[in-house]
Amino acid sequence: MWRSRALAVVEVAAADDATALAVQELLAARCAIAPADRTTREPGKPGVRLCCFLDLRQESGP
Numbered sequence: 001m002w003r004s005r006a007l008a009v010v011e012v013a014a015a016d017d018a019t020a021l022a023v024q025e026l027l028a029a030r031c032a033i034a035p036a037d038r039t040t041r042e043p044g045k046p047g048v049r050l051c052c053f054l055d056l057r058q059e060s061g062p
Contacts (some may be wrong), residue, residue, distance in 0.1 A: 006057070012050045014039075020050040031056050 010027065014020035020039050027033055032055040039048035 008054045015047050020048050
């Protein structure tokens with residue numbers, strides 16, 4: 001499988017906390033990740049956002 005040699009910042013926009021954190025878990029299953037510990041909300045706008053950092057050079061740990 002081809003692997004990029006880079007770092008990435010991923011911003012997830014989701015309807016709720018559970019969905020955003022589930023997406024983060026899926027990413028963590030594929031590569032090393034610096035996970036976010038919480039989501040953020042923008043007043044007056046629906047949904048939540050979560051920002052995490054991926055290291056595509058390393059696979060996730062056990």
